[in-house]
Amino acid sequence: MALKLSQEDLGDRSGLHRTYIGHLERGEVNPSLLNILKVAAALNIDAGDLLTGLAQSLGDPRNV
Numbered sequence: 872m873a874l875k876l877s878q879e880d881l882g883d884r885s886g887l888h889r890t891y892i893g894h895l896e897r898g899e900v901n902p903s904l905l906n907i908l909k910v911a912a913a914l915n916i917d918a919g920d921l922l923t924g925l926a927q928s929l930g931d932p933r934n935v
Contacts, residue, residue, distance in 0.1 A: 881910070885906075885912070907922070
């Protein structure tokens with residue numbers, strides 16, 4: 872389900888700055904668990920849903 876939120880809207884909902892949301896989208900920052908929880912709450916989803924499949928797409932972290 873697409874919410875059609877702008878970075879600014881998601882930032883307002885989550886309490887995070889819109890530029891930080893942009894950094895998240897581009898994979899330029901590693902979010903803290905607290906920020907993952909904030910984004911998930913702003914999207915009305917479980918934080919685990921944000922992480923589903925992440926390990927497969929990134930590969931084995933021991934090889935990075």
